[in-house]
Amino acid sequence: MCLQPNLFTLFWPLLVSLVLVTLFLSLLNWLLLKRHSHLSGEKKLPRQLTMLVANIVGIIAIVLTLPVSEAIQNQILALIGILLSGMVAFSSTSIMTNVMAGLVLRFNKPFRIGDFVRVNGFSGRVAEMGLLDTEIQTETRELISFANSVLVNSPLTVVRSSGAIISVELSLGYEIHHSKIEKHLLSAASNCGLEDSFVQVIGLGDYSVSYRIAGLLTDVKSMLSARSKLHKAVLDSLHQAGIEIVSPAFTNTRPQEPGSVMIPAAPRKTKFANHEDNRPEAVIFDKAEEAEAVHQDRVALEEQLAALQAALKDANGEDKNLLKEQLEFTRMKLDELNNTQPKQEGSPAPAEQKLASK
Known part of the structure; x- marks a missing residue:
């Protein structure tokens, strides 16, 4: 017992x-x-x-x-x-x-969320930065996760937020003087809104001269559409000046009638003419742009919160009560932003890749 x-x-x-x-x-x-x-x-x-x-x-x-x-x-x-x-x-x-x-x-902060980066042959915008890996959204809307050790140990290219150089290369015959080509190529770059544009002669081939037209694009978020616009502007500028963009050996492989030129006629403008102005980046880099917007809002709220806390120390009376209300409201907005549910994909894309650390 x-x-x-x-x-x-x-x-x-x-x-x-x-x-x-x-x-x-x-x-x-x-x-x-x-x-x-x-x-x-x-x-x-x-x-x-x-x-x-x-x-x-x-x-x-x-x-x-x-x-x-x-x-x-x-x-x-x-x-x-x-x-x-x-x-x-x-x-x-x-x-x-x-x-x-x-x-x-x-x-070190070599890049931020939303920046354009290139590593190991892959390029895209940073969509998420984790403690173990970093997620990049490519130009084909794929999501690729790189182990952070890969980003530290591999050469990393980051597009500066202040601007990027957009360029187009093409070859033209020796019968056209380079000064005439340069004038029309600079006009094409100007029509695309590029700044500080320049033309380079990058090669003298057996049958043609290679040119490169480049300019500074300040809105780096529209790099894809800017490249496409520059290609179109080069075509339009040279064709309007009566300059053919064909190989000098073209007539040897495809005989033509005397006096014929290979310049397509410009189409008439239609109600769908402005369709090309749509930014493909909004679809391609949807997750990266959403993550960048959230990150920018979070940074702005954190700076506002720090400024209110500093002002609250020296405030008195009604001003102090007003600052307290603003402080609580800012904290509430920051908590809501931190607890915002991330955008969910309908189904995992088969092209998503995971690059493991070697």
């Missing part, structure tokens, strides 16, 4: 610790993850790490309440430490490399 009280006295600390640890971990899991299930993987990562640490602490707390001797408790804790060390040793080779590379990218 006296064994039951002894057993209860022996095991009740363990039972209490089990109940308390279970309740605490369940509550913490609901606060950090369950009610924020809409967060992206990057924002969930710190919460998941917090839950991992909390679980480890909970296990240690349960071990310390086991009804065994202190030596056995130390052996159990040592075993747990060995298991954790082994897991970290086997998994940290690539994970820690990518984590450290992600921290390097965040501190």
